[in-house]
Amino acid sequence: MDFYRKLPKIELHAHLNGSLSNATLAELREHKYGKEVQLGTNDGFYKILNGETLSLEECFKKFHYAHDLTDRREALELATQRVIEDFARDNVIYLELRTTPKSTAHMPKREYLSTVLDVIRKSSELHPEIVVKLLPSIDRSKGIVEAEESVGLAIELDALYPGLMVGFDLSGNPFGTKFADFVPALQRARSHGFRMALHCGEFDDVQEVKEMFDFGMDRIGHGTFIEGENLEFAKKSRIPFECCPTSNVKCKTVPSYEEHHFYKLLKMKQPVCVCTDDFGVFETSLSQELEICAKTFNLSDDEMIELQQNTIEYTFANDQEKHKLRETLRKFKESR
């Protein structure tokens, strides 16, 4: 584990509210509900904090608990700080964090987004060892009006927080929604200059993947069910895949680590990176995900360093930032 912790790492697929550790959730819960509120042993929150085995449904409840606990400005600030601290502690040197701008009972959507951006801006002083960027997310389950609003807001706030928002994410529960409905909003975001990191092929729908490739994207989120002609297209276009092994295994979209498509992609020389997705929900870290990949597929330390070096090229960072990241990895390699 020591090698993976020390390895300077690049994280490109992490949802803010899925990346709250149990300690952060407990801290936020105390802030909102106070110490005196007792946890009952049937309470899902109790189970989460005590690490009991969770069903997938219970795993997804973590989003619901997290959203309840981050519905005020101060709490969202704290949550964002803790996530950045946790990644920095794991020696992540570049993080593209994503979150869905939302209005809550205590905060309009604009305040949600500006709060996260304020914390990210401040983090460059508090944690100069990690560069943090934001990808606002469109949650498919929330519909197209919310999507349009989020894009409008991101374009507006981009002028106030230049360089912090580098792309857009399309995520959320895709069932019962049509990708085509989100194209106008995504197109507007792209025309503004935001790069596209879209959840694509997370479930088996060949036609939708094709439609998404027709639209185009800069990175593929998961890409679990991309096969045949679609895989050929991804290969020809050299679109990087963001692979999240533990998330996929725990959500049962991939049967086991051994069968994870990460290795198939790596062997066919497809651009690919390893990410956590929701390290709080899936109780992992980027170091752990990399160690799992190395051990499962028998990859050497040098190959894991190379994987991080290649990942720099798939970031939405600017040239100067990429240059710095390359230098950090080069020095790490030389110092061994």
Ligand code: 6MZ
């Ligand atoms: C699709 C996911 C996801 O945005 O509130 N999210 N969407 N597939 C996944 N695989 C497991 N994991 C997380 O973070 C939580 C939100 O991220 C999306 C969902 O929309 C979830 O509600 P934010 O910070």
